[in-house]
Amino acid sequence: MGVPMELVKKVESEARRLFALTTHEKRKVLRSPGGATGYGLPRISPFFPKCMWHEGFTIMGSCVDDAKVLWPHDYQRFCDTMDGYQNQMKLLAQKLLLLILQSLDVTQEELNWATSTHDTQGALQLNSYPSCPNPSATLGLAPHTDSPLLTILHQSGTNGLEIFIEGLGWSPVSPVEGAFVVNIGDLLHIFSNAKFPVVYHRAMVNQSIHRISVAYFHGPPVESMVTPLSNSGNPRFKSLLVKEYISLKSKHNEKALSLIRI
Numbered sequence: 001m002g003v004p005m006e007l008v009k010k011v012e013s014e015a016r017r018l019f020a021l022t023t024h025e026k027r028k029v030l031r032s033p034g035g036a037t038g039y040g041l042p043r044i045s046p047f048f049p050k051c052m053w054h055e056g057f058t059i060m061g062s063c064v065d066d067a068k069v070l071w072p073h074d075y076q077r078f079c080d081t082m083d084g085y086q087n088q089m090k091l092l093a094q095k096l097l098l099l100i101l102q103s104l105d106v107t108q109e110e111l112n113w114a115t116s117t118h119d120t121q122g123a124l125q126l127n128s129y130p131s132c133p134n135p136s137a138t139l140g141l142a143p144h145t146d147s148p149l150l151t152i153l154h155q156s157g158t159n160g161l162e163i164f165i166e167g168l169g170w171s172p173v174s175p176v177e178g179a180f181v182v183n184i185g186d187l188l189h190i191f192s193n194a195k196f197p198v199v200y201h202r203a204m205v206n207q208s209i210h211r212i213s214v215a216y217f218h219g220p221p222v223e224s225m226v227t228p229l230s231n232s233g234n235p236r237f238k239s240l241l242v243k244e245y246i247s248l249k250s251k252h253n254e255k256a257l258s259l260i261r262i
Ligand SMILES: O=C(O)CCC(=O)C(=O)O
Pocket: 125, 127, 141, 146, 153, 155, 160, 161, 201, 202, 203, 212, 213, 215
C-alpha cells in the first residue's frame, strides 16, 4: 500500500512551518505536565542529565485546538495535512501488524486484540533537530525504545537515526527516498514474547542541516491487556494492562521491560 509522496512532503513542510515559529509562539501550545499532546522537550528528558538538541510536537487525533492558537486564521491546512497523514499511517500500521501476526501464527482472539480497527491508539510525533555548531557534544534524542507496537518513521532525507546492534554497536539507518523506517516497540516485544525484539535507537544532529522526522506510534487501546502469545513457549513477561505498562515506562524508562520479566 502506497502512502502518497505528496502527503509525506506536505507533512514535512507543515512541520517545518510549525518549528519555524518563534519560541514565544510555540510555548503557547506547550504540553501540560503529565499531558500527552502539544509542544515540548522529549518525554525521556527527565532520565538524562543533559539537554537534548530537540524540540517536538505531539498530536493525538485532532490537533485543531493547538493549531487555532498557533495560526488563528490559517489552521486548516495544518490540521487537514496531519489528519490525512494519521489516517494513512493507521492503515499502513494495521497492514504491517497483520503481516507480522500472520508470521507468528496467532489465535483469532490475539489477532483481534492487535488489529482492532476502532480502538487503536495512534500518536503523531513531529521531531525537530536544528543544526548544531558542535554535534559531537550533544545528542538529538537520547537512546530509547518506543513503547507501542510499531513506529512508522519518516526521516526527511537526512541522516541521524542510529540503532544499537548487539556486537556492532551504534549503526546508522540512512534514509531511503520513498521508504519509511518501521521500528518494533516494547508492546510488540512483550506480545510476541521477544520474537520481534524491540529496537534501541537514538537520533544524532548535524552541523549544517535542520533535520525533521515524523514518527507515527501505533498501539492497542490503553485499557486492554498485553499478554505474551499463547503459542510462543514459556511466557517471558507478566501480563498487564497497556496503561500500566505505559505508566511503568514513564517512571522507569528503559528498565520497564526488565521489571515485568518473569
Ligand atoms: O528522529 C528520528 O530519527 C527518531 C525519532 C524517534 O526515535 C522518536 O520520535 O521516538
